[in-house]
Amino acid sequence: MLAVSAAQAQNLTGAGATFPYPIYSKWFTEYSAAHPGVQINYQSIGSGGGISQVTKGTVDFGASDMPMTDDMLSSSKIKLVHIPTVLGAVVPVFHVPGVNDLRFSGQTLADIYLGKIATWSDPAIAKDNPGVHLPDQKIIVVHRSDGSGTSFIFTDYLSKVNKDWASGPGKGTSPSWPTGVGGKGNEGVAGLVRQLPGAIGYVELIYALQNHMSYGAMQNAAGNWVKGSIAGVTECAAGVKNMPADYRISITNAPGAEAYPISSFTYLLIPLHPTDAGKEKVLKDMLNWIVTSGEGEVSALSYAPLPKTVADKVLKTVYSLP
16 A cells, blocks of 8 residues: 555546546545545536546546546547456336336337437337336436546447447447437436436436336346346456556446446556556555455446456556556
């Protein structure tokens, strides 16, 4: 553990992804409590906002579920490294009166978000759900209104399983949504789906669990029906045989009998050359603490910890930071 003394008291500011906010909030509170004088203020504003703020230098670190593109990295005035922290699942949440369990193939889920499937009694949904009484009720599509890494993970998956989605809206943090209403943050999407009978949305698993929401099983690449879970996310990560040196990788629709297909790493975006040496030292120590201590707490909040091979690699990256 890198030593951080009270003499190095620092206020760190970060901003970005809502996907990992529950675990980040816990981690940053615990780290501050264990290091008197260190305060970490993290604003859960969405991955798009986090990328924007850290590349402008207005925060000490950013957070994103979407790996920055080559163009984003080259155009940033601040050189950044991606540090994966945890993995999570994006789940389709729904509010259909009288229905608690549903299955969605990727093709069907994409067609709902394309507006091609407009009612819950549509034959495509019925085919995925034999024996389930589906009401002839209009589907209200809910998506993110802000630039979102959760949206990136969701649309990255849809682009892999539906040709019309891939050639239409495509993947991104703020795609051109063909239909629906927008909610801000995972919190906003969860709130709208809870309020609107007939609604469907997508949120990180912990938001579905904390709000006691129904969420669907997805058909994975092996053809099996699986619900979002720590085990399913872990199996997705296990499919990564060659982790890139910069950790930028997509694991949606990964192979594996029990792999949950809408899974992803999430990242902290760390400036390579902070202007404040004191903050630099605290940032490195915080990252070390996350990997060596914080990872043990993630399962309680329904995230999957970094695989050991990845965690070991991340520690080497942290130690090599200037």
